[in-house]
Amino acid sequence: MSRKPTETSIARIQPLARLPVFFALEGRRVVIAGGSEAAAWKAELLAAAGARVELYAEHPSDELLTVLQSLASDHIELRRRPWSFDILQGAALAILATENDAEAQAFRCSAQANGVPCNVVDRPAFCDFSFGGIVNRSPLIIGISTDGAAPVFGQAIRAKIEAMLPQGLTQWAEAARQWRPSVQALKLSFQRRRAFWERFTELALANPNDTPSEAERDALLAKSAHDAASPERGSAVLVGAGPGDPELLTLKAVRALQSADIILYDDLVSRAVLDFARREAKTMLVGKTGHGPSCKQEDINRLMVSFAQQGKRVVRLKSGDPMVFGRATEELEACRLAGVPVEVIPGITTAQGVASRIGRSLTHRAIARRVQFLTGHDTSGKLPGDIDWSAIADQNATTVVYMPAKTIRALTEAALRHGLPADIPAIAVYNATRTNELVVEATIASLPDRMEASGASGPVIVLIGKAMQGAEANWLHLWGSSTSPEETIRAIG
Numbered sequence: 001m002s003r004k005p006t007e008t009s010i011a012r013i014q015p016l017a018r019l020p021v022f023f024a025l026e027g028r029r030v031v032i033a034g035g036s037e038a039a040a041w042k043a044e045l046l047a048a049a050g051a052r053v054e055l056y057a058e059h060p061s062d063e064l065l066t067v068l069q070s071l072a073s074d075h076i077e078l079r080r081r082p083w084s085f086d087i088l089q090g091a092a093l094a095i096l097a098t099e100n101d102a103e104a105q106a107f108r109c110s111a112q113a114n115g116v117p118c119n120v121v122d123r124p125a126f127c128d129f130s131f132g133g134i135v136n137r138s139p140l141i142i143g144i145s146t147d148g149a150a151p152v153f154g155q156a157i158r159a160k161i162e163a164m165l166p167q168g169l170t171q172w173a174e175a176a177r178q179w180r181p182s183v184q185a186l187k188l189s190f191q192r193r194r195a196f197w198e199r200f201t202e203l204a205l206a207n208p209n210d211t212p213s214e215a216e217r218d219a220l221l222a223k224s225a226h227d228a229a230s231p232e233r234g235s236a237v238l239v240g241a242g243p244g245d246p247e248l249l250t251l252k253a254v255r256a257l258q259s260a261d262i263i264l265y266d267d268l269v270s271r272a273v274l275d276f277a278r279r280e281a282k283t284m285l286v287g288k289t290g291h292g293p294s295c296k297q298e299d300i301n302r303l304m305v306s307f308a309q310q311g312k313r314v315v316r317l318k319s320g321d322p323m324v325f326g327r328a329t330e331e332l333e334a335c336r337l338a339g340v341p342v343e344v345i346p347g348i349t350t351a352q353g354v355a356s357r358i359g360r361s362l363t364h365r366a367i368a369r370r371v372q373f374l375t376g377h378d379t380s381g382k383l384p385g386d387i388d389w390s391a392i393a394d395q396n397a398t399t400v401v402y403m404p405a406k407t408i409r410a411l412t413e414a415a416l417r418h419g420l421p422a423d424i425p426a427i428a429v430y431n432a433t434r435t436n437e438l439v440v441e442a443t444i445a446s447l448p449d450r451m452e453a454s455g456a457s458g459p460v461i462v463l464i465g466k467a468m469q470g471a472e473a474n475w476l477h478l479w480g481s482s483t484s485p486e487e488t489i490r491a492i493g
């Protein structure tokens with residue numbers, strides 16, 4: 001059965017408890033009411049964002065006065081009288097610090113009647129918006145909220161991000177703002193403008209604490225001007241998506257996904273991996289399943305080439321590693337023949353993902369001196385006729401069988417006939433590295449029955465060899481795996 005490549009839309013935004021928005025407050029009037037220190041701290045925050053703060057406090061506390069004195073900000077004006085309905089008119093934001101429910105209610109109603117978003121400090125029931133945690137690399141600003149669910153957790157996350165982002169990013173974000181007009185003046189196409197900003201970002205992230213220089217700006221602009229002189233060219237990149245767990249993606253793969261125009265992906269690519277795609281990227285399922293309906297390889301090749309020829313950046317996203325049972329040669333060849341620049345970003349192949357999950361090394365210096373990857377079926381869907389059975393019967397090898405589902409019985413029987421001892425350990429792993437991972441442990445003789453008895457479905461891989469002998473895998477806990485070894489290593493039968 002054949003099927004056509006289909007465009008898919010991936011709902012990438014999950015429900016949000018809060019919508020982060022970034023208010024432009026430069027020169028705008030903000031009303032704060034309340035005589036406590038909390039009111040003063042809010043005044044400081046809003047003044048830092050450029051607002052003209054009117055702080056209403058009939059009886060300002062000593063703490064408030066001390067804070068205001070230390071700030072000495074000409075953006076904050078203290079008015080020693082209570083707030084009133086009228087003063088809220090035309091304000092950009094209204095903030096109240098009070099313990100009094102009736103006052104909070106009246107303030108909120110007044111703000112709403114004036115169309116002004118309102119916050120009552122630490123009283124979520126009276127708030128239209130909340131203040132999140134802030135990591136400040138202005139003009140790069142990161143806001144953090146847990147919707148009040150876990151403030152301490154939120155603070156810890158803030159500290160983590162704070163530690164991750166060098167202070168120097170402030171200068172780079174500011175440089176971006178200042179360099180933007182020069183980039184616009186080049187009148188580049190969308191793709192080339194994007195290429196400029198990608199080079200800029202690479203430079204910034206490689207040298208975050210260096211001050212961006214005019215020489216660097218000129219070099220980047222010169223490169224873009226030079227590019228603009230040659231015809232626009234798209235490109236293709238074969239990207240390894242790994243077996244499923246998105247944390248197994250390489251940094252390069254993530255970068256490619258985030259700059260893709262089009263992503264052509266296989267059935268076996270997990271949704272969690274697609275979540276890393278650039279939001280605007282078009283995604284197309286070009287799946288080939290072992291025994292179900294499949295897109296023709298020629299259609300996939302043609303799509304890759306034609307999108308790239310339209311100047312698009314095509315990501316051909318394949319499960320595991322593109323160079324392992326991924327028909328990469330044909331896709332690379334099609335691109336090369338069409339003159340489309342193409343490269344490959346490797347991924348973790350399923351065998352590697354599985355070995356780590358079950359805690360068994362594919363090699364062992366005494367009992368597994370060789371690893372062989374084998375496909376369970378040929379182009380007709382049958383066990384390949386040209387398997388070197390002496391290699392499979394080698395007791396000092398680990399054999400990994402990809403696509404074993406339909407032929408495992410024929411394969412194990414032939415291996416036994418060719419002299420592989422019946423008690424050699426054999427393991428099947430379904431949905432490796434995913435949340436529904438399932439491991440079936442057996443011997444080469446009992447594996448087909450145990451696989452059948454497990455009733456498991458989904459992609460499966462089989463590993464055979466002495467090195468697959470059971471080993472305690474409790475250390476998997478250390479790495480915060482999505483499933484526990486108890487759930488994962490479930491011997492059937």
Ligand code: SAH
Nearest residue numbers: 320321324349350402403431432459460461
């Ligand atoms: N390029 C891939 C292999 C593609 S062939 C890689 O490097 O892993 C498709 C086969 O890979 C499937 O039939 C199955 O045997 C295996 N496979 C891919 N993802 C898997 C997963 N999450 N769990 C188990 N097997 C998987």
